[in-house]
Amino acid sequence: xxxxxxxxxxxxxxxxxxxxxxxxxxxxxxxxxxxxxxxxxxxxxxxxxxxxxxxxxxxxxxxxxxxxxxxxxxxxxxxxxxxxxxxxxxxxxxxxxxxxxxxxxxxxxxxxxxxxxxxxxxxxxxxxxxxxxxxxxxxxxxxxxxxxxxxxxxxxxxxxxxxxxxxxxxxxxxxxxxxxxxxxxxxxxxxxxxxxxxxxxxxxxxxxxxxxxxxxxxxxxxxxxxxxxxxxxxxxxxxxxxxxxxxxxxxxxxxxxxxxxxxxxxxxxxxxxxxxxxxxxxxxxxxxxxxxxxxxxxxxxxxxxxxxxxxxxxxxxx
Ligand code: FES
Numbered sequence: 173x174x175x176x177x178x179x180x181x182x183x184x185x186x187x188x189x190x191x192x193x194x195x196x197x198x199x200x201x202x203x204x205x206x207x208x209x210x211x212x213x214x215x216x217x218x219x220x221x222x223x224x225x226x227x228x229x230x231x232x233x234x235x236x237x238x239x240x241x242x243x244x245x246x247x248x249x250x251x252x253x254x255x256x257x258x259x260x261x262x263x264x265x266x267x268x269x270x271x272x273x274x275x276x277x278x279x280x281x282x283x284x285x286x287x288x289x290x291x292x293x294x295x296x297x298x299x300x301x302x303x304x305x306x307x308x309x310x311x312x313x314x315x316x317x318x319x320x321x322x323x324x325x326x327x328x329x330x331x332x333x334x335x336x337x338x339x340x341x342x343x344x345x346x347x348x349x350x351x352x353x354x355x356x357x358x359x360x361x362x363x364x365x366x367x368x369x370x371x372x373x374x375x376x377x378x379x380x381x382x383x384x385x386x387x388x389x390x391x392x393x394x395x396x397x398x399x400x401x402x403x404x405x406x407x408x409x410x411x412x413x414x415x416x417x418x419x420x421x422x423x424x425x426x427x428x429x430x431x432x433x434x435x436x437x438x439x440x441x442x443x444x445x446x447x448x449x450x451x452x453x454x455x456x457x458x459x460x461x462x463x464x465x466x467x468x469x470x471x472x473x474x475x476x477x478x479x480x481x482x483x484x485x486x487x488x489x490x
Contacts, residue, residue: 178218179206181242183267189245193294193326194260195233198242201268205239209274211305212298212364212392215242216272221258228255229439231297231392232274233327235304242271245326247294277444278364278392280305285360287313290349290375292367293320296327298392299366303335316341318349318367351378366392376461391461393441399459405481409433409490410452418480425476433490435476442478449474450489455482 185197200206214231230244248260263269278298280287287306289299296317306313315338319325322342331338341349351374354363363384365375372391379389404420407427418427425447428435438446442460451474458468460475467473474486 177273178270179273180268181206181271183263183265183269184241186263186265189326190324192248192324193245194248195243195245195326196259196263198244198269198271199240206242207273208239209236209242209301210276211236211280211302212278213274213276213301214278214298215244215274217244217259218270218272219255219258219263221254221262224254226255226258228259229441231278231301233297233300235308236301237308242274245294245297247326275438277439278366278390280311281362281388281390283360284362284388285312286358286362287311288354288357288361288363289313289315289317290353290363290365290367290371291315292318292349292371294326295365295367295371295392296331297366299364300327300331302364307334315339316349316353318343318371320344351375351382354379354382354384357384362388362390364390364392369393372461386464391443393439393443393461399457399480402480405483406485407481408485408487410487411490423477424474424480428476428490437477440477442475445475447476449476452487452489454486456480456486457482 180201181198182201183196184199187195189195209232214229217228217230218225230246232242233245234241234243246256246259249256280302291299299315303313315335317338318341321344322328341347363379365372372393376389376391380386402420405418407416407418416427416431418424425435425437436446438444443462445462451472456471456474457480459478462475
């Protein structure tokens, strides 16, 4: 666990939003104010389950002006590594939990004239704080929200009440969110996409194909893409001359940290660029969504949390 700064909060309320989503209300301990956050921000939680501390990132879904409470919503995944299931099965009202201060890799564009939010499933969470912020400052926005059904659509009632112009797409009712919702968008429209990786990839590509500048397309991902048949490789650190082996099952970032190399990181999902490292030699298999196509083609840097060597070895500017 990396402790840049750790806050302790208490679980004040737990609300079952859907059969698989719980909303947790967190309040400060030993103070009455939490650090401020901006729309789209998230926190990292450090919760211990079965003797293991699991770090997970969750969007803050309450109003960004709030200083006495953070709210997060967690979808239970029974096939995951235990983080969300731990929160669902073991966290109780009154428990204390360690969290990071808020970080924001998914801010609202200050240049946008109109904001289009595309959410799938639990991907709705960052948009709740964004819509609250925009509503407070009379910003223009629209929400398109895909969910399996009405009963599995987290925050449906509050969205219907507060933002009645929002569009819902329930797959069990044969409704489908399609990139066509972006047709006819006015100049200055920014698109924000949050949901499973496949949803983000498909809608990002479609938006680009429809002529949206890349700078107007924003995506939030909390999970790294899973590489197919990852292979081990070796990195040589040019400045220190050290070699570090990266096993097939681990990321370059994890291998460097394991070897005691100091590398900064934040999202660990290839989206924020914090872990970018210089590449001196060797070809990179880029798997991030941070570098531009030109930067990827230049092959002079690697996003260590998700990207790997295309061959057996890389030389890094470390
Ligand atoms: S830590 Fe965010 S891209 Fe690697």
